[in-house]
Amino acid sequence: MNIKDIASIVGAAYGGEDLEITSMNALKDAKEGQLSFISNAKYVKDIAISQASAILVDEKTKEYVPDNCVALVVDNPYMKMAILSKSFAPLIEDSRLDKAIVGEGTRISPKAEIAHGVRIGKNCTILAHVYIGTSCVIGDNTVIYPNTTIYRDSIIGSDCVIHSNTAIGADGFGFATNASGEHTKIYQNGNVVIEDDVEIGSNVSIDRAVFGSTRLQKGVRIDNLIQVGHNCVLGEYSVLVAQSGIAGSTTLGRNVVLGGQSAIAGHLTIAPFTSFAARSGVTKSIKESGLTFAGFPLMEHKPWLKLQSKIAKLLK
Amino acid sequence: MNIKDIASIVGAAYGGEDLEITSMNALKDAKEGQLSFISNAKYVKDIAISQASAILVDEKTKEYVPDNCVALVVDNPYMKMAILSKSFAPLIEDSRLDKAIVGEGTRISPKAEIAHGVRIGKNCTILAHVYIGTSCVIGDNTVIYPNTTIYRDSIIGSDCVIHSNTAIGADGFGFATNASGEHTKIYQNGNVVIEDDVEIGSNVSIDRAVFGSTRLQKGVRIDNLIQVGHNCVLGEYSVLVAQSGIAGSTTLGRNVVLGGQSAIAGHLTIAPFTSFAARSGVTKSIKESGLTFAGFPLMEHKPWLKLQSKIAKLLK
Amino acid sequence: MNIKDIASIVGAAYGGEDLEITSMNALKDAKEGQLSFISNAKYVKDIAISQASAILVDEKTKEYVPDNCVALVVDNPYMKMAILSKSFAPLIEDSRLDKAIVGEGTRISPKAEIAHGVRIGKNCTILAHVYIGTSCVIGDNTVIYPNTTIYRDSIIGSDCVIHSNTAIGADGFGFATNASGEHTKIYQNGNVVIEDDVEIGSNVSIDRAVFGSTRLQKGVRIDNLIQVGHNCVLGEYSVLVAQSGIAGSTTLGRNVVLGGQSAIAGHLTIAPFTSFAARSGVTKSIKESGLTFAGFPLMEHKPWLKLQSKIAKLLK
Numbered sequence: 045m046n047i048k049d050i051a052s053i054v055g056a057a058y059g060g061e062d063l064e065i066t067s068m069n070a071l072k073d074a075k076e077g078q079l080s081f082i083s084n085a086k087y088v089k090d091i092a093i094s095q096a097s098a099i100l101v102d103e104k105t106k107e108y109v110p111d112n113c114v115a116l117v118v119d120n121p122y123m124k125m126a127i128l129s130k131s132f133a134p135l136i137e138d139s140r141l142d143k144a145i146v147g148e149g150t151r152i153s154p155k156a157e158i159a160h161g162v163r164i165g166k167n168c169t170i171l172a173h174v175y176i177g178t179s180c181v182i183g184d185n186t187v188i189y190p191n192t193t194i195y196r197d198s199i200i201g202s203d204c205v206i207h208s209n210t211a212i213g214a215d216g217f218g219f220a221t222n223a224s225g226e227h228t229k230i231y232q233n234g235n236v237v238i239e240d241d242v243e244i245g246s247n248v249s250i251d252r253a254v255f256g257s258t259r260l261q262k263g264v265r266i267d268n269l270i271q272v273g274h275n276c277v278l279g280e281y282s283v284l285v286a287q288s289g290i291a292g293s294t295t296l297g298r299n300v301v302l303g304g305q306s307a308i309a310g311h312l313t314i315a316p317f318t319s320f321a322a323r324s325g326v327t328k329s330i331k332e333s334g335l336t337f338a339g340f341p342l343m344e345h346k347p348w349l350k351l352q353s354k355i356a357k358l359l360k
Numbered sequence: 361m362n363i364k365d366i367a368s369i370v371g372a373a374y375g376g377e378d379l380e381i382t383s384m385n386a387l388k389d390a391k392e393g394q395l396s397f398i399s400n401a402k403y404v405k406d407i408a409i410s411q412a413s414a415i416l417v418d419e420k421t422k423e424y425v426p427d428n429c430v431a432l433v434v435d436n437p438y439m440k441m442a443i444l445s446k447s448f449a450p451l452i453e454d455s456r457l458d459k460a461i462v463g464e465g466t467r468i469s470p471k472a473e474i475a476h477g478v479r480i481g482k483n484c485t486i487l488a489h490v491y492i493g494t495s496c497v498i499g500d501n502t503v504i505y506p507n508t509t510i511y512r513d514s515i516i517g518s519d520c521v522i523h524s525n526t527a528i529g530a531d532g533f534g535f536a537t538n539a540s541g542e543h544t545k546i547y548q549n550g551n552v553v554i555e556d557d558v559e560i561g562s563n564v565s566i567d568r569a570v571f572g573s574t575r576l577q578k579g580v581r582i583d584n585l586i587q588v589g590h591n592c593v594l595g596e597y598s599v600l601v602a603q604s605g606i607a608g609s610t611t612l613g614r615n616v617v618l619g620g621q622s623a624i625a626g627h628l629t630i631a632p633f634t635s636f637a638a639r640s641g642v643t644k645s646i647k648e649s650g651l652t653f654a655g656f657p658l659m660e661h662k663p664w665l666k667l668q669s670k671i672a673k674l675l676k
Numbered sequence: 677m678n679i680k681d682i683a684s685i686v687g688a689a690y691g692g693e694d695l696e697i698t699s700m701n702a703l704k705d706a707k708e709g710q711l712s713f714i715s716n717a718k719y720v721k722d723i724a725i726s727q728a729s730a731i732l733v734d735e736k737t738k739e740y741v742p743d744n745c746v747a748l749v750v751d752n753p754y755m756k757m758a759i760l761s762k763s764f765a766p767l768i769e770d771s772r773l774d775k776a777i778v779g780e781g782t783r784i785s786p787k788a789e790i791a792h793g794v795r796i797g798k799n800c801t802i803l804a805h806v807y808i809g810t811s812c813v814i815g816d817n818t819v820i821y822p823n824t825t826i827y828r829d830s831i832i833g834s835d836c837v838i839h840s841n842t843a844i845g846a847d848g849f850g851f852a853t854n855a856s857g858e859h860t861k862i863y864q865n866g867n868v869v870i871e872d873d874v875e876i877g878s879n880v881s882i883d884r885a886v887f888g889s890t891r892l893q894k895g896v897r898i899d900n901l902i903q904v905g906h907n908c909v910l911g912e913y914s915v916l917v918a919q920s921g922i923a924g925s926t927t928l929g930r931n932v933v934l935g936g937q938s939a940i941a942g943h944l945t946i947a948p949f950t951s952f953a954a955r956s957g958v959t960k961s962i963k964e965s966g967l968t969f970a971g972f973p974l975m976e977h978k979p980w981l982k983l984q985s986k987i988a989k990l991l992k
Contacts (some may be wrong), residue, residue: 157471172789193525194526227597246553246586268849286905287903307638473787473804491822531839552980603919607918657988667990
């Protein structure tokens with residue numbers, strides 16, 4: 045998309061030369077050819093590491109944009125990013141692409157739907173009423189049970205099992221809200237990447253990234269009815285027990301265990317080998333590995349047990 | 361259905377003239393031609409505003425029924441209402457109706473199922489394995505992702521997005537239980553109405569009303585794995601974050617925000633612009649607008665934070 | 677499967693005579709011809725009641741195995757059981773079986789998928805995009821709404837209603853983890869049995885048993901978005917409210933009521949007519965019938981209410 049068209053959509057002045065913008069990205073991840081935005085002064089420091097070719101800024105932050113990057117000055121960069129996200133959204137399905145390529149030994153139910161541009165490896169089993177969207181890639185020996193939906197651009201490894209009625213790659217929950225309280229959708233133009241040997245239960249929701257990827261690393265185990273927000277990274281062999289949830293952009297180290305009905309807030313980092321008891325509510329990053337936590341507000345498991353007994357004594 | 365047949369099913373005496381009963385409804389909402397019931401003395405006051413043509417009552421409440429309304433006296437009006445609800449249930453699918461009418465530019469997957477009596481507007485996208493039940497109505501530009509189920513009689517507006525594996529209009533959770541603990545289903549003969557510009561995530565359950573409608577007003581945003589009980593009304597631009605739930609017959613004002621894993625009990629009213637932090641448990645109506653709450657039991661967010669620090673001090 | 681092959685897979689010495697092992701089972705439930713395992717010294721007492729023909733044991737527990745039972749000595753019986761479980765897993769679909777047998781008056785959508793070996797009774801309604809796996813058995817008058825998945829070997833009674841997007845019989849959440857934190861799947865070779873007059877909401881996950889059956893007894897009522905772990909038994913007329921969950925191997929007596937967003941830990945027994953308020957967290961068995969509980973940690977409902985008022989006073 046041409047930067048002049050972008051400037052026109054968001055109402056920014058732009059007198060520079062033509063420049064092709066391929067996609068949008070977060071400030072710190074943006075590469076050459078990408079457009080980013082700054083919606084919060086605390087991210088100003090990310091400008092230094094950004095390789096974005098253009099940034100949506102407001103009057104207060106425009107001064108931080110270096111000379112080799114275009115500053116598009118607008119009055120509400122976050123809302124303007126939301127408006128622009130629609131322009132970068134791919135087609136829901138793209139039938140101009142080639143028909144799916146399927147490896148030897150793979151069985152696909154005639155009642156499954158495999159979109160164009162898909163590549164599936166060997167010896168997979170794709171059962172009835174599965175949907176695999178445009179340009180998905182699936183490895184070898186993977187089993188996908190009925191009524192599961194894999195949205196476009198998802199990448200799934202080998203030796204995975206995905207149980208029924210699960211949604212991989214639906215839109216993350218993103219919108220910009222104006223002063224009257226009306227919402228504008230932020231199109232979620234990233235994807236989901238699931239590495240090898242991952243098992244996912246039934247009725248699970250793993251949202252696609254707004255930019256980049258939501259990622260489940262090798263060996264992850266996900267029980268039923270679990271929420272994984274956009275842009276999360278689940279470390280190798282992490283275990284999420286039923287009805288737990290993780291908000292957006294949180295990263296788990298390897299072998300993190302999240303107990304049933306637990307939750308982790310967004311934008312946190314959890315050290316490897318951390319365990320959370322059932323119903324934990326995690327609102328801060330965990331830096332030390334190997335500890336066990338409980339409760340909401342969260343604390344280490346042993347003092348939590350002690351605290352519960354102190355609380356019970358209030359009755360006496 | 362004839363009132364004499366109704367009296368016969370529930371074992372009530374009726375010597376009056378023939379009267380056609382079209383449907384059942386709650387006491388305060390019932391119109392002429394409808395049958396209602398009174399199962400709890402606290403609703404006696406609703407008789408005054410009811411336009412019901414007939415009411416199932418017991419010996420104690422029959423005296424409150426005015427002369428222009430038929431009192432059908434039974435020993436357990438709630439159970440008798442449950443038994444009768446089956447008689448008013450429409451067919452699950454009704455192939456006697458005309459085939460669906462579909463607007464220009466709308467794409468429907470050959471692997472979707474569109475029942476009879478459906479009307480779909482222009483430029484919609486209905487993906488594989490979607491089910492749209494008898495007599496549903498859908499506006500323009502709406503996208504319904506794979507494996508989503510829209511039960512019969514649902515009405516969905518324009519510019520909506522409904523993600524995959526979501527259930528719109530399944531039966532609300534209603535039954536009458538006898539003294540031995542056995543349950544009798546209350547057929548849920550209402551519907552779901554979703555207004556324009558609503559986005560709903562994956563694996564969401566929005567139940568149809570027992571009578572009347574469950575309603576999502578314009579601009580509502582619903583994340584994943586969320587429960588909306590029968591007869592709820594979600595005000596314009598309300599936001600429900602992942603894994604939250606609302607029990608039956610609760611009304612949210614506009615721009616209410618319900619945090620992740622929060623819950624609101626049934627039959628409550630929440631003032632506009634109320635926010636609930638994650639894990640809130642709401643058991644009382646909120647009358648003042650614009651406040652933020654947390655915790656279970658619920659309190660305002662600031663004292664809740666203070667209380668948590670007081671509780672933590674019990675450990676010392 | 678021949679015991680010599682089993683010994684070879686797990687690396688156990690075996691010099692005895694040939695013995696056919698039909699399946700695996702828990703120690704206390706194992707019958708002649710079955711293989712079991714002991715992974716925890718506290719289950720040593722179950723050896724006395726076990727009828728297993730062979731048991732995976734380690735050096736410390738081998739001495740408890742009686743003479744009429746084969747002791748296969750390995751260094752990690754639980755992991756070896758996991759490895760062996762794959763050998764006993766049936767085909768995901770078995771097209772060698774006869775085509776489904778369907779009773780009179782049953783309507784099956786052409787867009788449903790009914791696997792081989794299935795038997796369905798009279799006057800059922802099976803809607804579009806339903807999947808009924810190999811060798812399932814369904815009674816009379818049962819309704820299964822769209823996009824619901826019934827995994828192979830499930831048994832469902834008469835007069836049941838199963839709402840849309842529900843998963844019956846997906847794998848329970850089971851794996852063995854080695855010292856490096858890598859997981860090995862425990863194949864879930866049991867099934868789900870649902871008795872007559874059961875209603876199940878939308879987006880529900882009821883996992884198949886690892887051995888034996890997960891069982892929902894007559895008259896159970898399950899709301900939406902609920903987790904029932906492998907090997908649970910839900911007593912007659914029990915009621916599970918939305919977003920509640922039960923971990924594996926827990927048994928509810930009849931007419932247990934589990935409030936919204938509540939949870940019960942695994943391996944517990946709950947007395948009949950027990951009620952749990954919303955958000956209860958149950959970690960111990962309940963032996964006395966007819967009581968009402970609340971909170972996490974759990975206590976009786978009345979002291980819980982009192983305790984909440986004591987806690988609130990900490991603010992003063």
